[in-house]
Amino acid sequence: MKKKRIDLGGYRVQMQEQSPEKRIKNFQSVPLGYSKEEVVKEAKRCIQCKGIPCELDCPINMKILEMIREIAIENFEKAFFIMKEDNPIPAITGRVCPQEAQCEGVCPLYQRGHGINIGKLEAFVADWARMKGIKEKFQIEEKQQKVAVIGSGPAGISCAVDLRKFGYQVTMFEALHKAGGVLQYGIPAFRLPTEIVDYEISYLDEIGVDIRLDFFVGQNIEFSELRNEYDSIFIGTGAGAPLFMKIPGENLKGVYSANEFLIRVNLMKAYKFLEFDTPIVCGETIGVIGAGNVAMDAARCALRLGVEKVYILYRRTKKEAPARDEEIQHALEEGVILKELISPNKFIGDHKGWLKEVELFKMELGDADASGRPRPVKIEGSEFVLKMGTIVEALGSMPNRLFLNKAPELDVNKWGQIKVDDNLMTQIPGVYAGGDAVRGNATVILALGDGRQAAASIHKQIKQAKAAT
């Protein structure tokens, strides 16, 4: 058969990946990364659009075209510095951004299925720089003002980097024993290798961010104490508290929140159990409720823990699934079974309190809801039962009420999201917030953009305060 001719740009350079059979036995990166030749070839396909749609659609307007031009002439170092001007963690965003909904999705070549693989170009350049030990160089002109950054996820990281560049004394508080937020405890190593996150965190150390681990602001130190001690505060506490279905049987052994499941596997390394002490138990079949990135991650972790049958139980259909395209595709290749148009009604246990079955409703799609997606509607009388040893609820998460209860002076909306103005300032002067703490379940790149914007606002405010005195 003759291949259809593609004029402009040609075919996307295929990314080599671990085969599905092999990769479900390990937690190593699925994509193997472009080689030097491949990355140059991919970059050369760019048709250098007028108006540069990819950049316009990038939430942080990274200079994508300039980067691609440098890659095409093998000037990786230059490409790296161009990226770094806008993005402190390209090795991470290159791997986890929903590119199909942003830069790659608006690339004219994407219409024919061969958009420039911008994410993988980004990751290549960042990895290349890491391997060569090349880092962004800048002089820090030390200032005496102190800024506290609460939370070490992408919002906190990007805010801290910029604040240090401005010369402020930055203390970062993190509740867990490792920094990185979701990048560390949520997103599995086969998507985002742990050493990449650790590298970015060690960079914070190098540029002089004082990272205080094991420190939950509000619980271990009063929020008001921080307000007294620091000139400004950035809140990047994320939305890490799990939502539960609130249906009968939820407390049976074998029912996890996705957060618990992923924290055990990723942060605590339960997949290396015995070498690491934290356990996880799974039955022979596992059902993951939801179809976002979190659900895909949990399902793919379960396969790698050796679970035989892994189901995604979703109330809409694949078309409406909010996960990244690549995640859904990888999950299906690996053998995850997508069950559409169903929703759990109750969990049924055995006499020892272990989950045994799930009763589900069949669903149908109704009119569009507020999110623009068709609303799933229960079909009455359609209940049926599936045998299930383990359930992981990936329903989304909320800002942590522990922090909000201990900082009641912050204005929040009914979902517990912190309210901010156009400069990301909360109603308390000098206190800023961004990322999931403000947006709810959003993305790494939006959190990153917020962190940078907040740093700029803080800088401006401190400068003005100084000018006034």
Place this chain on the structure above:
Amino acid sequence: MNHIIVRKKNLSKENFLIEIKAPHVAERFQPGQFVIIRISETGERIPLTVADVNKAAKTITLIFQAVGRTTMELSTLNKGDPVLNCVGPLGNPSEIKKFGQVACVGGGTGIACIYPLVQALAKAGNEVTAIIGARNESMLILEKEMKAAATKTLIATDDGSKGHHGFVTEVLHKTIEAHKNSGGISRVITIGPIPMMKAAAEVTRPYKIPTIASLNTIMVDGTGMCGSCRAYIDGVMKLACIDGPEFDAHKVDFDDVLSRMEMFKVKEKQAVEHYQKISLEKE
């Protein structure tokens, strides 16, 4: 981040005391709160109640029973050794005020957890009856300390080797009856094995005495992020780490709590076997 052990003591064959440097926790601790520690890079996060603090020395005292992989390893550490992580104080402080006549019922290692409450309640002007129990005399901990802190200390052992022959709950019942004509017991606090706390709640229920139990559900982060520690209180899901650890004992679904604590049993056994194997190899 290391927390150096400055004192170590074997309290009984299975119970150990360590005092570690934790300036931040020492400074802010209030009775009823706990910490989560991790011994090493490969370690599990486990919650332990703060049994005592020394604000001047910036140390906290932890008392634990070696029941599994982590607590066994912890029991082999000595003065000068580090504990890698310690986050806290976590959980809500216990309500400490003048209630009148209070009974504090501690079983096993729960005696250590209830000790700071006995101290604080006595200091707040309560008449505190401490009722402590263990399987036998050799496993009974903190008897001397308890006697110094409480107004009165009563002991029960399962085998009768010390004090009342039987359960602490029987002693609790007698105590309540004995106080009936002198104003009555106005509050009971119980910490220990789930069956004991459940039984204590049943003892006080007919008397309608407000009763508090401290739940030792399985925890990971201890800050409301995972939901592992969830328990039903009056039919409503609560998180022991941030809503507790103390709850109204008359409203706790203890059977459910007990069931969930067995979730990782199979793996915990493997971990202990593995640990014993590698310990032997090291020797």
